Amino acid sequence: MAATAELIRGHWTRGEPGRDAPEQLVVALYRWWVVAMTLKTLGATWDICWHFRWLRDDLAPPHMINTVGTAIVVGLVVFHTYTGIGADRATLRWMQWGLGIFLVAAPLDVINHRVNGLDITAWSPSHALLYIGTGLMSIGLLRGWARYGGGDRYSYAITCFLWFTVLDNFLFLNQHQEYGVLGLAAWDRGTPYADDELLQFAADDLGRPLDRIAVEHFTLPVPDWVYPTWAVLTGLGTLLLARRLVGRKWTATTIAAGYLAFRCVAWGLLAAADFPISAVPFFVLAGAVAIDLSFQLAARIRPVVGAAAVTSVSYAALSLQETYLAAPPADYSTALYVVVLFAGLWWLFQFLLDTEQGQQLVLRAQTMTGARESTTPSP
Structure with a gap:
């Protein structure tokens, strides 16, 4: 110092x-x-x-x-x-x-x-x-x-941490629904997390008595299609870009695992301090693994096949999480257009980073982290 x-x-x-x-x-x-x-x-x-x-x-x-x-x-x-x-x-x-x-x-x-x-x-x-x-x-x-x-x-560790902050910044918005779904469940059990002043304020803000409708408006105010769409396009889109730029195998999985580990530690500390708890988006890890595995595909088919794999795996994992753990309500029909948008995003990243300037950016990132993979489009 x-x-x-x-x-x-x-x-x-x-x-x-x-x-x-x-x-x-x-x-x-x-x-x-x-x-x-x-x-x-x-x-x-x-x-x-x-x-x-x-x-x-x-x-x-x-x-x-x-x-x-x-x-x-x-x-x-x-x-x-x-x-x-x-x-x-x-x-x-x-x-x-x-x-x-x-x-x-x-x-x-x-x-x-x-x-x-x-x-x-x-x-x-x-x-x-x-x-x-x-x-x-x-x-x-x-x-x-x-x-x-x-x-x-510690170049690679710091690189992963910086990408973690980008992922956290995007997925932070989804935490509203992740806290909200458990907050509504706590109300239904008769043990709400929020104090009486906050609940009454939420009801007054909506202009109705303090009832389940007011609490639901407070905890889950956005349509069900938002949660899975945002998670895949922004969260997994961030991991896709990180994997492409950094170039190391399992980079997307490493960043996602670090993010989930942080969320789990925060969950434990907040629960121990008697604060509200949230659902943790474990399904993101399945999508991250699918991203890393998709880089074994030939570059010409990677955007389409990779997007289909990542979207289907992520939505399936989200459904399992909703059934056996906890997750915000999700409109699973959104997968039909999310896969198209994610394929377009993947193609765009691939196109931009295969240009001369993009290749230089990839080369700098991979040199910094000691990556051994080629900067060419092929795996």
């Missing part, structure tokens, strides 16, 4: 993006990114659980954890911008735009809930800006790490 602090002080001078700097300093900066994103992920995970129990509180502990992570991000982006170290111009723009949108969205979210009430709908416009801002930052972070992070001995 002392050596890193000395390097930071010694390089706190104005520079152009992409400026040369000691490898130790660049790696330290990106390790601080890992700390910041960890805090933001922990804060967000606790936050949605918090709001299934109590009314909104601007100074709630989850918000404070997230704020500390955001403060570190601000400091890092300022350092990258002023010194030009650890980020080229394109990387810097992704980081700056992402952070800017997030910082604008945060007060807008506070105003939105002062005007409109309950802070629970994960799909609100102000929340969407928070996700978009975080997503853009993650793109810049992944791009910068792929370009400058090759000297770290």
